[in-house]
Amino acid sequence: MIQLNHLRNNPEEVLTRLLKRGIDATKTIDTILETDKLARESRVEMEYLQNRSNVVSKEIGELMRKGQAASAEPLKSESTGIKDKLKSLEERVESLEESVRKLLITLPNAPHSSVPTGKDSNDNVEIFIKGEKPALPANALPHWELAKKYDLIDFELGVKISGAGFPVYKGKGAKLQRALIQYFMNEAEKAGYLEIQPPIVINEASGFGTGQLPDKDGQMYYIGEDELYLIPTAEVPITNLYRDVILNIEDLPIKNFGYTPCFRREAGSYGAHVRGLNRLHQFDKVEIVQIVKPELSYAALEDMQLHVQQLLQNLGLHYRVLLLCGGDMSVASAKTYDLEVWSGAQQMWLECSSVSNCETYQTNRLKCRFRNDQGKMELAHSLNGSALALPRIIASILENYQTENSIMVPEVLRSYTGFNEIK
RNA sequence: GGAGAGUUGGCAGAAUGGUAAUGCACUGGUUUCGAAAACCAGCGGGUGUAAGCCCUUACAGGUUCGAGCCCUGUACUCUCCGCCA
Missing domain, CATH: 1.10.287.40 (Serine-tRNA synthetase, tRNA binding domain)
Incomplete structure (x- = not known):
């Protein structure tokens, strides 16, 4: 706030x-x-x-x-x-x-001066684009067809077990996802982030601390019996580690990452864009979080955004970076970059990462402070970013790397998957 | 799930209902060629230039002129039992 x-x-x-x-x-x-x-x-x-x-x-x-x-x-x-x-x-x-x-608390965070004015995603600004649209074979299929053809992901089975939006990954599909997770985690560690395995259910105080409550109440799964919420992102439990904490100045910057499943009710979304892996109720994500001194938070934001770019680049995916306009940012954010990968068969961009500087919006709610050089209490700045969300990356890999009768595995993942091609 | 015990600063640990000791750790200073020791000071939060004032004994109420202490409720922790990957 x-x-x-x-x-x-x-x-x-x-x-x-x-x-x-x-x-x-x-x-x-x-x-x-x-x-x-x-x-x-x-x-x-x-x-x-x-x-x-x-x-x-x-x-x-x-x-x-x-x-x-x-x-x-x-x-x-x-x-x-x-x-x-x-x-x-x-x-x-x-x-x-x-x-x-x-x-x-009804006021969202005040956007940074560099944020463009705007109402919705139409007013976002593309600031960087990398790679080119891949040339796909004549018989190219969307990822949900590919998933079926090569028996990688079973959407119907997920419906039986849980409902729509809970896919079942199988065989090489599961392995590909695990390889990506492992790869993302290793890269985060290399970049100096400390691994955290947080709980994936949170209490009300945690939901309030990072700004999901009361704003996003209806978007989280709620376990009434125990008054707990399923996390929509690892940002919530990880950032809340620093709730009611007075940090030592020499502990800053704090850099954490965590791999968790994420749960979103997605109440109100429907239509063509929810097909396949495009929009799910449960998905996996590696999240990076930083708690930093205020004067360094915008440098940290660029640093995090570039880290995510590097992942996409190493995977050989066509992607772009958007600077979100004021109206398209989440309530907690002062400045957000979205990263989108190209989905070759669907011919559309898919958001796969969102990197935000929340300045003191969250830390004010969290009472996450440090003693500055003058010995005075000061709120730290908090940042978070996906690095990366899995399903849309998988969708993009399946579609963009398809050949006439197989799917190639991106070079950088092969040591993790143990296979080079899905047939 | 059942029974019992407990919750006071970073940690340890006091306080016949009279307004939160003390020790350790930590920080700064004196001293020293330097260090240790010793000594001095600081060491929960807010506000304020400051003096000061307010709040703070898990949380929320109640009794009282006054509550860490008495009463009620809630949360959490520990021990034992039960169940269990």
Whole structure:
């Protein structure tokens, strides 16, 4: 959530930046600032009375110790009087501060100045493109047909076991996925990230910490019996490792990665674009996360984005990098790059990674801080990125690497798969 | 799932209901050629230039002039039993 202190001092700036999302927050911000002012005034008054109450109680304690119980009586009644006033005042402060907090969490993060203004994906900007569309054989098939032809993935079987969007990977299909996971993990490790195997169910506090709750409530699978959510991404449990933590400055930057399944209800999505591996309820992903000093977060964002590019490049896939416009970014992000791979047979781009700098939006909720050079508490910046999400990479590999009667395995994966070709 | 015990700073560990000791660790300083030792200071969070003030004994309530302490509820941890990869 946006820092209240920053909003107090720079309401115009926040307002302008939010306009990049197509959001006019004038009214919300005005209400926040007005309510905050009232809350602070009441708080000053409250603290004054609390102080008086503390002093009086201390004096009573003194008298009691000296055995002068009788002379404490007037003080007792004064204290009782203060208490009455305090009660309503405390309720008022609490309710005002709660109002401020509730309004504050409705605001998404303020986009960085380099983020283009826009409403939806049409306003995203392509900033880099690599490789070319592969020349496919005349009998080229979409990946779901290839998966069937070579018995790699069984979508119907998944429907029987669980439902639509839960595919079953078999044989070389399963092996290909495992090879990719292993490859991505090794590359993350080489890039200096520490491996984390987190839980894949999370509690409400964790969901709130990274911004999924309350915003994305309906998009997560919920286990009511235990009040737990299935993770939509490893970003949630990994970033929450640093909830309520005061980090040592020399521990920064923190670089973690984790491989986990991810679960998304995808409520409301339907149509042609959900075919095959395009959109699933369960998928695997390797996620990279960084917690860094504020002044270094944009360098880290570029670093992470380039790491993901390198993976795609090494796999020999045609891909492009998009700078998302304000309206297409997730609530927590201040700046996001999406990476998309080319799906040769479907003739379309598939998003396979999203790399975001959340600045202090998450760390403010998480209370993830460090002591800066002046010895003052400061919120760290958090970043996350997929490196990479598996299904769409597999779709792209199957389609782009198909020959007339086989599918070639990308060079870099062959030592992991143990086979060069799928026939 | 059942029974019992417990939860105080980074750790250890005090506090007849009277306003959170102390030790260790850590940080800075004095000293030293340098280090150790010793000594001094700091060492939960917020706010404030500062003095200060407020909050803080797992969390939420209650009793009280005053709660780490008494009462109620919740969460978590540990031990034993049961079940189990």
